[in-house]
Amino acid sequence: MASALSGAGRSYRHDSLAATPDKCTLGRVEVKEVCHEYLSPTDKTPVAALGPVSLQVSAGEFLCLLGPSGCGKSTLLMIIAGLFNPTAGTVVVDGVAVTGPSRERGVVFQDYALLPWKTVRSNVALGPRLAGASRREANQVADEFLELVGMPQAGDRYPHELSGGMRQRAAVARTLAAKPKVLLMDEPFAAVDAQTRGVLQEELIGIWARTAQTVVFVTHSVEEAALLADRVVVMSTGPGRVQEEFPVTLPHEDRFSRESATRVAEVAASLLASVRTAQPRRPRRGGSWSG
Amino acid sequence: MNTSERPKASLRPSTFARRAVLRPGLVPVAVVLGMWALLPSLDHLPVYKLPHLAQVASELWHLAVTGAIFNALGDSLSRLAIAFVIGATLGVAVGVAVALSRALNDFLMPLIAFFNAIAGIAWIPLAIVWFGFGSGPVLFVIANNVFFIVLYNTLLGAERIPPVMYDAVRTLGGDRRRTIVREVLVPGAMVGVLGGLRTGLAFAWRALVAVEMIAASNGLGFMSIQASRVFDGSTVVSVILVIGTVWVLMDRLLLRPVEALTVRRWGMLGGADL
Numbered sequence: 001m002a003s004a005l006s007g008a009g010r011s012y013r014h015d016s017l018a019a020t021p022d023k024c025t026l027g028r029v030e031v032k033e034v035c036h037e038y039l040s041p042t043d044k045t046p047v048a049a050l051g052p053v054s055l056q057v058s059a060g061e062f063l064c065l066l067g068p069s070g071c072g073k074s075t076l077l078m079i080i081a082g083l084f085n086p087t088a089g090t091v092v093v094d095g096v097a098v099t100g101p102s103r104e105r106g107v108v109f110q111d112y113a114l115l116p117w118k119t120v121r122s123n124v125a126l127g128p129r130l131a132g133a134s135r136r137e138a139n140q141v142a143d144e145f146l147e148l149v150g151m152p153q154a155g156d157r158y159p160h161e162l163s164g165g166m167r168q169r170a171a172v173a174r175t176l177a178a179k180p181k182v183l184l185m186d187e188p189f190a191a192v193d194a195q196t197r198g199v200l201q202e203e204l205i206g207i208w209a210r211t212a213q214t215v216v217f218v219t220h221s222v223e224e225a226a227l228l229a230d231r232v233v234v235m236s237t238g239p240g241r242v243q244e245e246f247p248v249t250l251p252h253e254d255r256f257s258r259e260s261a262t263r264v265a266e267v268a269a270s271l272l273a274s275v276r277t278a279q280p281r282r283p284r285r286g287g288s289w290s291g
Numbered sequence: 292m293n294t295s296e297r298p299k300a301s302l303r304p305s306t307f308a309r310r311a312v313l314r315p316g317l318v319p320v321a322v323v324l325g326m327w328a329l330l331p332s333l334d335h336l337p338v339y340k341l342p343h344l345a346q347v348a349s350e351l352w353h354l355a356v357t358g359a360i361f362n363a364l365g366d367s368l369s370r371l372a373i374a375f376v377i378g379a380t381l382g383v384a385v386g387v388a389v390a391l392s393r394a395l396n397d398f399l400m401p402l403i404a405f406f407n408a409i410a411g412i413a414w415i416p417l418a419i420v421w422f423g424f425g426s427g428p429v430l431f432v433i434a435n436n437v438f439f440i441v442l443y444n445t446l447l448g449a450e451r452i453p454p455v456m457y458d459a460v461r462t463l464g465g466d467r468r469r470t471i472v473r474e475v476l477v478p479g480a481m482v483g484v485l486g487g488l489r490t491g492l493a494f495a496w497r498a499l500v501a502v503e504m505i506a507a508s509n510g511l512g513f514m515s516i517q518a519s520r521v522f523d524g525s526t527v528v529s530v531i532l533v534i535g536t537v538w539v540l541m542d543r544l545l546l547r548p549v550e551a552l553t554v555r556r557w558g559m560l561g562g563a564d565l
Contacts, residue, residue, distance in 0.1 A: 083458050103464035113459035116557045117478040126474070130464040160558025178463045 026094055027181040027214030029057040029080060034089035035239075036075050048239035050075050052089060055233055055242060057182075062208060062215045062252075064229035066222065066271060068279050072240025073218045074186050080216060081107050081184050093182060103127060106180030110187045112167040114159040120146065120170045121155035127178025145173040148207060165196035172204070176211065183208075185217045189224070201227055202256045209252065222275060226267040227255050234271065236278035243278045246271060342524040350525035351532065359514070360533060366510040368537070371492075371499055374430045378437025378495070379488055385438075386445025386484075390476060391468070407443050411436030411498050419506050428506040433495045440494060441487040448483015449476060482554050489546050496538055500530075 035051035050072035057063045065073040078084040080091050082101040091098040093105065106127075114123050124142035125135075133141065146152050149169040159167055168188055175183065189197045205228060208215060219225055225232045229248050236243040248267055254260045328344045330336060338346070354360035389396050389403075411432045418428035456475050465474055503512025511530050518526035 081458075081462055083462070101458070101461040101466065103462065105462065107458065107462045109455050109459065111453075111455060113453075113455040115456060115459070115474070115478070116559055117481065117553070126460070126465075127463040130460075130470060158557055174459075174463070 027057075027059045028094055029182055029214060029216065030092040031055045031076070031080065032090050032092065034076065034079055034086045034091065036072065036079065036084065037087045046087075050079075050240040051086075053235075053240065053242055054089075057214055057216060059214055060212050062217065062228060062230045064225040064232045065216065065218045065235060066225045066232050066275060067220065067235030067240070067243075068237055068275060069220060070240075071235040071237045071278065073220075073235050076235075076240065077107075077184050077186050077216060077218050080182070081105050083107075103131065103178045104180055105182045105184055106175035106178050108168075108171050108175050108183070108185040108188045110190055112159070112164075112171045114167055114171055114174070116159050118158075119155065120151075120157050120159065120162070123159065123170060124155075124174045124177050126174065131178070141177055142173070145177040146170070148176070148210075149173045150203065163196075164192045165200060168192060168200060169203075172207070176207070180213065182214045182216065185215065187218050187220065190220075197224075204228070205252050205256075222268045222271040223264075225271055226264050232271055234274045234278055244274045246274070339522055339524055342528055346525045347528045347532070350523075351529045354526070354529055360529065363509065363511045363514045363530075364533060364537065366507075367499060367503065367512070370426060370429050370503075370510065371433065371495055374433035374499075375437050375492060375495055377430075378434040379441045379491060381434075382438045382441025382487065382491070383445050383484055386442045386449065386480070387472065387476060389442075390446060390449035390480070391472065403439065403442060403446075407439045411494070412501055415502060415505055424506055424508060426507065429499065429502045429510075432502050432506075433499050436498055437491040437495050440491040441484070444483045444487025444490065445480055446483070448480035448486070451483065452476070452479035481557075482559050485546075485550055485554055489542075489550075492541065492546070493538070496534070496541075500534060 031054055033052045033054055035053075036049045037046040038049055039045070040047050053072075053076060055063075065076060067073050075084060079086045080093075080098065082091075082098045082105065098105070114120070115126070118126070121139055121142045124145055125133075125138035128138035128141045129135070143152065143155060146155055149172055151166060151169055151173075154162065154166060154170065159170065162170065168191075172188070189200050192200065201224065217225075217228060219228075226248060232246040232248060233242055234244045234246070235241065246267070250260060250263055250267070255264050324344065327341075331338075331341070331343055342350075351360070385399075389399055414432050414435060415428060418431045422428045422431060452475060456479060457471060460471060460474050465471060499510075500512040500515070503510040504516040505512075507513050511534060515527050515530040518524075518530075
């Protein structure tokens with residue numbers, strides 16, 4: 001599928017979608033002692049939301065951040081993306097400290113974030129366009145990625161004409177088309193129905209097997225984490241911290257089969273036990289979350 | 292201000308829009324004309340209070356044949372066009388600048404809120420002093436009117452862009468300000484901009500006639516106020532009919548097609564689904 005799109009002097013290189021050996025050495029993420037505070041809207045005092053958190057993601061690894069709502073897992077993802085500044089600590093990707101957003105770290109947002117005024121093709125072509133590809137090249141790349149996510153016919157449609165599942169496929173295609181080293185996914189399948197979610201999860205693993213990118217995937221679903229991850233990091237609340245890590249050793253290609261359903265369920269059960277202990281205590285009257 | 296004019300989130304907005312264009316309300320118009328024709332015979336309404344339908348029709352025919360109404364319409368429409376283009380261009384430009392800059396926003400917003408509250412026609416006396424009678428005060432007052440309406444709506448449109456749109460473009464490599472303006476801010480504010488243009492044009496068209504009555508020596512407003520001085524009710528009503536008809540045509544032929552090509556096509560009207 002290699003195409004001749006590598007124009008001299010351009011920062012955007014389009015090559016094969018398949019994994020190449022050097023790709024597997026790129027996309028190593030180190031989170032070092034990261035904290036995040038926000039100002040309380042009522043009395044403007046700082047509230048610790050996250051950290052300190054430290055973790056490493058190897059190049060090509062599929063890591064799930066799992067935890068109850070309010071554990072700061074999405075905040076951590078946005079800090080890795082460079083969209084939030086941490087109050088303390090650093091994120092380092094391939095030896096370079098993160099100072100802001102970059103196309104090296106692509107994000108798939110929960111609510112798709114497709115631009116409604118662009119066709120699906122133009123949305124997917126945006127990454128290549130911003131990297132300097134011509135409109136024709138960018139559209140060609142977009143069509144390849146739309147085919148990869150199984151919607152080659154949808155290029156001329158507008159996002160509002162698509163179902164939730166199709167929109168999220170388009171959003172994945174858009175993020176992948178920008179050729180990020182790291183794919184950051186913020187509960188991407190939370191808004192679609194259960195059946196579509198299952199299909200999308202399996203497709204994602206298929207795509208990941210070909211692109212071999214590092215993936216950091218935020219979810220609150222233990223089943224989803226058990227189905228997708230190489231390793232699951234369970235986070236606890238108040239402020240968000242790493243509670244426990246679970247390597248998942250089942251081979252990815254087997255996890256979606258009926259035969260391995262029991263084993264996936266066992267992994268999910270142990271994750272659930274960990275998440276339960278990470279749940280926030282109920283706030284006492286007066287609303288304090290500490291204690 | 293314009294947002295109340297947006298159609299409510301109906302299930303099939305496109306069907307509604309299509310029907311409205313195809314059947315431009317001929318039946319209700321016929322009913323009103325019929326009532327107008329019958330009214331004087333039912334109640335002995337004097338002609339100077341409400342001229343008969345037949346009188347107005349013949350006056351309108353006369354005005355058309357002599358070309359008087361077209362001259363007046365031409366004068367008014369060219370003023371509207373000039374003032375609208377000036378006001379709208381400045382309104383969108385300042386709106387985008389204010390949406391981009393926190394400092395500019397903090398400085399200008401109180402002023403904008405104040406001037407936005409002042410009806411354009413409140414400026415007429417001063418505008419006459421500044422520009423003298425004629426087109427000057429009309430253009431100033433109308434452009435002023437359009438400017439604040441378009442500016443205000445552009446800002447509203449920009450405010451409603453979900454922040455995640457900016458995040459998406461920034462993580463795709465769009466880190467320069469110009470890119471953000473081109474890819475997110477301008478198209479994202481389009482619902483507000485178009486709403487502002489529509490409201491601005493509607494207000495401008497209404498105000499234009501009023502300003503011409505006071506400050507101009509030609510145009511539809513002047514024609515109407517001149518006629519009223521000699522108790523020529525037929526001409527006054529003729530002008531009213533022309534004003535209304537021209538607005539309906541502008542809306543159908545200009546504003547709706549633009550909307551259909553942009554925000555309606557993007558699914559951003561009737562419950563924006565971003």
